[in-house]
Amino acid sequence: MRIRRLSAFVARLPLKRPFRHASATRLESENILIKCELASGIIGWGEGVPRSYVTGETPAGCLAQLAATPVAEQLTADCSSWPEVIALCERFQPMQDRDDPRGCYGNALRCAVELSVLDAFGRLFGEPVSAVSSHVPEAQPILAHPQPTFVRYGVVIDSGNRRLRLKALTRRLYGFRDCKVKVGAAEDDDRARLRTIRRWFGPAVDLRIDANEAWRADRLQQHLNPLLAQRISCVEQPVPHAEVACLAELRPKLGVPIMLDESLTSETDAREAIAHRTCDLFNLRLSKCGGFLRCLRLAALANHAKLGYQLGCHPGESGILSAAGRHWACSVANIRYLEGSYDRHLFRKLLTNEDATFGFGGRAPSLHQPGLGVSINLATLEQTTQDHLVCKVL
Ligand SMILES: [Mg+2]
Known part of the structure; x- marks a missing residue:
């Protein structure tokens, strides 16, 4: 089976309430959606969340990048098995118009295209996308056997x-x-905030913090020390990426594990972090890291280096990325923390007909329908689409 065409949409999804962190405040999320149509008419959907302060991408830039990519040449192969689909996904290489030493420019687009292809072929094969993981050779040591029937998401408290x-x-x-x-x-007293949160959330909850690159390396210990009294289990991206090398020396003195997020976007970043021992954990996010398959390989790299990993999300992911994250989380073992599936809590109107929002305790069931197991609400897509593009393959 071959791909007939890809269609790309930039959708502007209004959030229920603003989401704030040290790098941005957002009232809406501009996502890139890809529709992959197979020759038989089967349709798959994928999603990416381009964030300029993470991978340098913008939604308009994703469309321009896709328009400049020889999609028909790259995605023309005939596929009848998951290994052939994996090889097809690997052949998709977004056109680069700039130096990309970290290998992350185009990751949101890669993710959106790859998920649409996995969804379409999963529907063709009658298998859920989680089934692809067992066909990725590098992922064998991290696969969950058996796959769980449900997973548990954590929650995030934003700034303020x-x-x-x-x-x-x-x-x-x-x-x-x-x-x-x-x-x-800048305006937050984090020591007081964490004390309040610990007090009202109780002694049993696992509390961790994410600084989104807010602190300078030379002041890191001063920022962190007052917060340690609240028994935080991990600090995510404490310093800007430009200062991440300083963590090699600082990390053993901090008294709390470090997770990299903005500094962990690609295999290049992962190998750098492992070689220089700048972290204890990777924050993998499907869109940031270039998709489902790349995240499997990054988790396998972390595992091999005896580091931990979590599956994170971008605030603003719709039900497509929620479902993709669920499939990923159900096929991978030893995920330290799981974030995502906030759908109904984030959006006034869901982009998907199915509601992937987690339930009580952050619990959410594994998905067994073919493909990603979600479908697009075409009326919502039409109302939120800002721009679109069609790439013929056949
Ligand atoms: Mg983060």
Whole structure:
């Protein structure tokens, strides 16, 4: 079976309420959606979340990059098995118009195209996308045997003090086991915030923090030390990527494991982090890291280096990425933390007909329908589409 055409859409999805962290405040999410149509008429959907401060991508840039890529040449192969589909996905290489030493420019587009292809062929084969993982040779040591019937997501508390007690208490009552707190915003007293959150969330919850590159390496210990009293289990991306090399020396003195996020976008970044021992954990996000298959390989690299990994998400992911993340999380063992599937809590209107939002305690079931197991609400797509592009393959 061959791909007939790809269609790309830039969709602007309004959020229910603003989401704040040290690098950005967002009221809406501009995502790139890809529709992959097979010669038989079967359709698959994929999604990427381009963020200029993470991989340098923008939604308009993704469309331009796709338009400049020889898609018909790259995606023309005939596929009848998962290994052939994996090889097809690897042949997709977005056109580069700039130096890309970290190998991350185009990752949101890669992710969107790859997910659409996996969804379409999963539907053709009558198998869920989670089935592809066992066909990736590098992923063998990290596969979950057997796959779980449900997974548990954690929750995030964003920057600011607004209704902090209520946020902590309601999330505690909802049964979450772990919580990530955004820190490092200039106007925030993070020591007081964490004390409040610990008090109202209770002693049992696993609390970790994400500074989104807010602190300078030479002041890192001063920022962190007052927060350690709240028994934080991990600090995510404490310094800007430009200063990440300093973590090699600082890390053993900090008294808390370090997770890289903005500094972990590609295999190049991962090998650098492993070689220089700048972290204890990787934050893998499907869109940031270039898709489902690349995230499998990055998790396998972390595992081989005896580092931990989590599957994170971008605030603003719709049900397509929620479903893709669920398939990934159900096929991989030993995921330290799992983020995502916030759909109904994020959006006024869902882009998918199915609601992938987690339930009580952050629990969400594994998905067994063919492909990603979600379908697009075409009316919502039409209302939110800003721009689109069609690439013929056949
Ligand atoms: Mg982060």
